[in-house]
Amino acid sequence: MFDSSRRRTLKTLACCSAAIAVPNLVFGKMNASDVKRWDKEFDAVVVGSGFAGSAAMLSLLDHGITNCIMIEKMQYLGGNSAYSGGSMAVAGTPIQERDGIKDDPESQIKDTLKSGHDLNDKELVREMIYKGPETFNWLVENGVNFKWVSRSGGHTVPRSHSAGAGSYITRPLQRKIIERGGKIATRVIMDEIIYNDKNEVVGIKVREKYEFNFDREFDENDNKSGQVKFYRCLGGLILATGGWGADIKFRQNFDPALRADVLTTNHLGATGYTARKLILDDIKFIDMQYIQRLHVTSADEPFFGFAYRWITRGYAYGIMINPKTGLRFVNEIADRKIGSDAIWSMNENGKNHPVLIMDIEGTKTVDIKDFQRGLSVGAVKKFDTIDELIAHYGINKEPFLDQLKRYNSFVDEAAKDKEYRDPEFKRNFSAYKGKFIKVEKPPFFASRPGPKVHHCMGGIKTTIDCEVYNNDMALVSNLYACGELTGGRHGFNRLGSNAVLDCLVYGKRAGAKLAQIYNAKRGA
Secondary structure, three states: OOOHHHHHHHHHHHHOHHHHHOOOOOOOOEEHHHOOOOOEEEEEEEEOOOHHHHHHHHHHHHOOOOOEEEEEOOOOOOHHHHHOOOEEEOOOOHHHHHOOOOOOHHHHHHHHHHHOOOOOOHHHHHHHHHOHHHHHHHHHHOOOOOOEEEOOOOOOOOOEEEOOOOHHHHHHHHHHHHHOOOEEEEOEEEEEEEEOOOOOEEEEEEEEOOOOOOOOOOOHHHOOOOEEEEEEEEEEEEEOOOOOOOOHHHHHOOOOOOOOOOOEOOOOOOOOHHHHHHHHOOEOEEOOOOEEEEOOOEOOOOOOOOOHHHHHHHHHHOEEEEOOOOEOOOOOOOOHHHHHHHHHHHOOOOOOOOEEEEEHHHHOOOOHHHHHHHHHOOOOEEEOOHHHHHHHHOOOHHHHHHHHHHHHHHHHHHHHOOOOOOOOOOOOOOOEOOEOOOOOOOOEEEEOEOOEEEEEOOEEOEOOOOEEEEOOOOEEEEEEEOHHHEOOOOOOOOOOOHHHHHHHHHHHHHHHHHHHHHHHHOOO
16 A cells, blocks of 8 residues: 655655665555546556667567657756767777778777776676677667767777767657657656555556646756656556756766756756655665766857757877866776766866866868757867967966977877877877877867766666666566666766767666567566
8 A cells, every 4th residue: 555654754865865874664656546537548567768768669669669758857858868978988889980980899898988987887798798789780770870080088099970969869759659650748747656455566646737847956856847647558568768967966866976066967857756656665886986077078068059069079199188278188098987077176166177178170070060069059169379378278388388289299209109109198199090190280279178977877777688686686577677777887987978879778778678578478
């Protein structure tokens, strides 16, 4: 029997990381006996419409589950996925072959485990990476057009495949879902998972016509809008609700440094609303203390912004310096954790931002539309001479000019020896279309990187088939989870573009596993 007063008493536990480690608390789960009438009945329900949710929904249809629905609490589809960079890290693709890039899954696994400090679930990592090419091809077959491949921090070679933006992946998948008769509903929030007496998931309590409150300080738990409905899930429930980077109170329970003044790339709907409820339902969470800051965003934009494409290429083909010293202070292509920590340690509580610089040749590596967006909002700036750039940012001139000369000499050495590492930060260098790019040819362009809360590495513990564990390490029947809501794939720190891979590989796999089990039960 569902005990609402007990649930309210236990609500505060959902705000404490310690609650996650408690294995045997008996929470007030909602039981099927509390449901007087099912309003709607589906073979499967997917909660969330980003990369993972869209992949899961299309995968259900691929495997014959047609009476299914994907629900989204926001007024729009896609969540963080839709306006993210949308680059997918895959080793061994035709695009890499076209560009002469030699790569293999074992190299990507090695990079992933290194960035994750070997705290990753290695079985999940291997499955994610080895299924990359297959998932890449599946996306192409379903209308996704990957345009180029670039190198994200922490990867040893360029393997981040971009379609242009995250929506260039979510929208084609959602079009396919609609074309094939799948149902998608916005403004539907899941409030409760409903279990039977065997602890099997049999449905969900939702509110339709939900009105999300876009006040950044508003606690979503206080939002009572919408009409209560009960959905029966005959085959199962797939959770793909994403992370909680925009939930200031919730994220601070796991990383107190992420105060309200620390901005985020996340859309405002990225809250801990679902995670809190799952914790109360005795679902096992891991790695919650690992929340990533993204350092390819601009300090001059209050959200994800438009400069990130230029900044991403700037790390690969440019130089970043501390303007006070005029010197480099970190390997520009280090992973996000190392890069963000280095920037935070030198920026004096926001008073001293680093300056990232590329010349015209480096800037030509950026898609022209992406470059123009960053330039138009002032997050990327153009200078006809290096002296103009130095004056604008108040850079310590003589040390900087010496540093720039050394940097360019490092690029020259790398052009002669692919194994070369610069003596200052052990950075290696990548060619662009066969050419190694220095910072020497005007005009020059610059931006000020500013790390923002970006990705939650922790989340629900699952099997490689996205089946969900409770705190007793027993599987919860008919419940699956994928995407940023899950943990174990990334460990201590996520490599750039591995999240899109994670969401799509495991979203696709969640749909396939639910269908396999349900089709077997009903003899399909």
